Amino acid sequence: MVFGLLCVAVWIPLDTDSGLVEQVRRRVSVGDALAPMLAACLVLLGGILTAVFLPDTTDTHHAVPGAVSFGAKMLGVLVIGFLIALYAGPIAVAVYNIAQAEPLEYRLVSASLPWKYIGFGLGGTFAIAGCIAIAEGRLHWRAILIGLVAVLGMVVVFDLPFDDLLLPPNGDY
Amino acid sequence: MDVWSYIWAGMLAVFAGPEALAVFDIGISITLVMVIFGFLLGIVVGAIPGLGGPTAMAIALPILISVFGFAPDALLPVMGCLIGIMKGATIGGAVPAILFNTPGTPDSYMTTLDGYPMAQRGQAKKALRIAHFSSASGDTFSDVVLIVCAPFLALLVEAHLDLPEKTALLILSLSFVAAAVGGSVGKGLIATGLGLLAASVGTGEDFYPRLSLGAAALNRGFPIATSVLGVLIVGGVFHQMTQIAADRMRQSVPTPIPQETNGRLTWADRRALMPVIARSAVIGTVIGALPGIGSTLAASIGYTTAKARYAMRKGIPEFGQGAPQGVAATEAANSSVSGANMIPVLSLGIPGNTAAVFLILAAESIGGFAPGPSVFRFTTDSVNPELVIAFGLFTCMFVANLLNWTIGGIFMRSLGFLVRVPKQRLLPVVLVVTLTAVYVQDPRMEVIWFTLGFGVLGFGMRLVSMSPLPFVIAFILGGRLEDSARQAFAATGGDPWFLLTHPLAAAFVALSVLIVFIGVRSGRA
Numbered sequence: 001m002v003f004g005l006l007c008v009a010v011w012i013p014l015d016t017d018s019g020l021v022e023q024v025r026r027r028v029s030v031g032d033a034l035a036p037m038l039a040a041c042l043v044l045l046g047g048i049l050t051a052v053f054l055p056d057t058t059d060t061h062h063a064v065p066g067a068v069s070f071g072a073k074m075l076g077v078l079v080i081g082f083l084i085a086l087y088a089g090p091i092a093v094a095v096y097n098i099a100q101a102e103p104l105e106y107r108l109v110s111a112s113l114p115w116k117y118i119g120f121g122l123g124g125t126f127a128i129a130g131c132i133a134i135a136e137g138r139l140h141w142r143a144i145l146i147g148l149v150a151v152l153g154m155v156v157v158f159d160l161p162f163d164d165l166l167l168p169p170n171g172d173y
Numbered sequence: 174m175d176v177w178s179y180i181w182a183g184m185l186a187v188f189a190g191p192e193a194l195a196v197f198d199i200g201i202s203i204t205l206v207m208v209i210f211g212f213l214l215g216i217v218v219g220a221i222p223g224l225g226g227p228t229a230m231a232i233a234l235p236i237l238i239s240v241f242g243f244a245p246d247a248l249l250p251v252m253g254c255l256i257g258i259m260k261g262a263t264i265g266g267a268v269p270a271i272l273f274n275t276p277g278t279p280d281s282y283m284t285t286l287d288g289y290p291m292a293q294r295g296q297a298k299k300a301l302r303i304a305h306f307s308s309a310s311g312d313t314f315s316d317v318v319l320i321v322c323a324p325f326l327a328l329l330v331e332a333h334l335d336l337p338e339k340t341a342l343l344i345l346s347l348s349f350v351a352a353a354v355g356g357s358v359g360k361g362l363i364a365t366g367l368g369l370l371a372a373s374v375g376t377g378e379d380f381y382p383r384l385s386l387g388a389a390a391l392n393r394g395f396p397i398a399t400s401v402l403g404v405l406i407v408g409g410v411f412h413q414m415t416q417i418a419a420d421r422m423r424q425s426v427p428t429p430i431p432q433e434t435n436g437r438l439t440w441a442d443r444r445a446l447m448p449v450i451a452r453s454a455v456i457g458t459v460i461g462a463l464p465g466i467g468s469t470l471a472a473s474i475g476y477t478t479a480k481a482r483y484a485m486r487k488g489i490p491e492f493g494q495g496a497p498q499g500v501a502a503t504e505a506a507n508s509s510v511s512g513a514n515m516i517p518v519l520s521l522g523i524p525g526n527t528a529a530v531f532l533i534l535a536a537e538s539i540g541g542f543a544p545g546p547s548v549f550r551f552t553t554d555s556v557n558p559e560l561v562i563a564f565g566l567f568t569c570m571f572v573a574n575l576l577n578w579t580i581g582g583i584f585m586r587s588l589g590f591l592v593r594v595p596k597q598r599l600l601p602v603v604l605v606v607t608l609t610a611v612y613v614q615d616p617r618m619e620v621i622w623f624t625l626g627f628g629v630l631g632f633g634m635r636l637v638s639m640s641p642l643p644f645v646i647a648f649i650l651g652g653r654l655e656d657s658a659r660q661a662f663a664a665t666g667g668d669p670w671f672l673l674t675h676p677l678a679a680a681f682v683a684l685s686v687l688i689v690f691i692g693v694r695s696g697r698a
Contacts, residue, residue: 007370011384015384015387016379016384017377017380017381017383021669027667029667030655030658030662032377032379032383033383035369035654035655036369036383038369039369039370039373039651040366041366042351042362042363042365042369045362045366046358046359046360046362046366047359048359049357049358049359049693050359050360050363051359065419066418066419067415067636068636070415070419071415071629071632074411075411075629078604078608078625081605086618124605124609127601127605128602129601131414131600131601131604132598132601134414134418135417135597135600135601136597137418143598146601146602150605151605154605154606154609158236158239158609161239164239165239166612166613167609167612167613168608168609168616168621169618171612171617171618172616172617172618
């Protein structure tokens with residue numbers, strides 16, 4: 001309900017160029033704000049119906065204790081995993097460059113071995129093993145192995161047969 | 174071209190398309206191979222608790238598009254494979270439900286009620302055969318209804334509905350989905366509103382991309398894959414992992430129960446089951462044809478109806494105690510949804526359930542085929558390629574159906590061991606594969622963050638018992654609804670009441686309001 005109100009009163013008016021309807025000379029047309037405004041009104045109406053009229057007292061059967069903190073941990077592991085994927089390659093190149101007379105640039109080597117797989121390999125394995133560890137309540141070497149095998153499988157499926165597909169994070173460089 | 178020529182062309186597109194391999198010098202088309210592959214894959218994923226058709230479709234789609242590209246030639250192999258997965262997963266879900274009391278897919282939950290007691294009595298093979306026979310029968314019936322109804326419905330819509338009526342029809346569909354799916358009308362409206370709002374971000378006709386908060390990453394809006402896969406798959410995996418962790422369910426290996434060696438299903442058994450299968454097939458088909466209501470509800474209604482019907486019968490086990498009719502009712506109902514849910518997809522362009530969402534996603538990604546009433550234009554002076562594709566899809570459905578009748582039963586009965594796959598180790602892999610698949614389609618890190626964001630939204634929705642399906646359907650239809658409304662507004666000379674001044678449009682709008690009102694009155698808000 002609060003989100004719907006914020007959308008109607010703040011976000012949509014401030015973040016759209018045209019209003020609900022636009023009149024240019026004599027021609028009237030639908031403005032860019034109309035569709036999101038109606039959508040926000042639906043959210044608002046749904047919120048009112050849910051909160052005020054007939055609150056559903058049976059809606060906790062899908063919730064489990066500690067679900068939010070568990071979800072936050074999973075999200076954290078995934079975000080860290082993909083951040084590792086994003087930065088591990090450039091960091092590896094930077095470390096390699098310490099002992100090199102002619103420094104490499106990650107952008108230029110991101111399509112070649114071993115650089116192209118460093119980020120995805122480390123980040124993907126971390127994300128999978130981390131999520132398994134959270135669910136099992138401990139980190140077992142088998143979780144890391146599953147992560148490694150899964151990453152290898154994804155390389156085989158997505159990368160090796162196709163020249164035009166890029167694994168994370170190589171499209172960003 | 175006349176009607177028969179279109180049907181023939183559709184069949185030829187499947188059977189005589191680009192050749193994948195040859196067996197005894199007989200060429201087998203790539204579409205046929207992909208339907209077979211999809212069907213077998215569908216049974217396998219259906220038999221693994223925690224996976225299911227939508228997950229497999231989500232992961233398969235980017236790989237298929239990478240393999241087949243974006244040319245119109247790719248439509249039949251890609252969509253044929255997805256149809257195969259959709260059909261296979263439905264029968265695969267019965268395997269762990271019967272053998273281990275663990276539904277492989279949500280719609281096979283009711284199968285556990287009688288299937289598992291049958292297995293405990295040593296009749297697992299018979300229960301699996303009943304599930305397969307019922308599933309294949311329901312599937313066939315539903316496909317026949319699809320082929321008969323979808324073209325007529327589309328022709329009716331194209332002939333009688335103008336822009337205001339089409340806009341009102343989209344509003345009616347969204348109201349129906351909001352009111353009928355999930356926990357309550359209120360939550361359904363919230364999910365629908367959020368879906369429409371998300372679809373508005375970064376789009377519009379002004380120079381400034383609306384609701385983009387001035388951020389460059391939002392200028393192009395949210396790619397459809399990020400919202401669909403985020404809310405449906407990532408959110409679903411988060412939720413399942415939460416439950417696993419709460420239960421600390423270590424997937425203890427179920428102990429097999431000694432079984433009768435002869436689990437044959439005689440013709441007398443089949444005849445006895447036919448009335449219950451027929452009733453459930455009709456229920457499943459009707460429910461499947463309505464947007465937003467999926468196979469789980471069909472299975473529940475099919476089972477409940479059969480239970481009420483057979484409550485007083487003597488000579489059969491009580492429902493819930495191992496009644497073969499219970500297994501048949503559930504499986505016939507949930508399988509007959511798969512054909513019927515293509516009716517709103519092909520005739521109106523409105524996705525009926527999660528599996529249909531992925532078919533629309535495939536069509537939108539590849540291009541050259543826009544599901545909707547215009548597909549069924551039987552042009553005589555020129556060839557309508559979309560109509561050929563539509564009949565090709567019908568052919569794919571019947572091929573999958575034939576596979577269901579022939580190899581489906583044998584294959585599904587051999588997959589009991591898959592229940593041992595530990596969910597808590599499989600689901601994180603699914604999660605990262607899904608995120609990688611999204612990136613591969615649109616290689617920029619923003620899509621990962623968007624997908625995770627939508628995943629959090631989907632997770633939150635599940636925690637408060639809000640179905641994510643209205644969100645996804647609204648997201649997909651949002652752009653079309655707005656375009657249609659803009660065109661209708663312009664075509665009626667800027668009449669702001671265009672939805673009320675056209676009788677049919679007004680009737681659709683009134684029906685939309687009535688559906689929501691009934692939902693509220695029935696105490697489900």
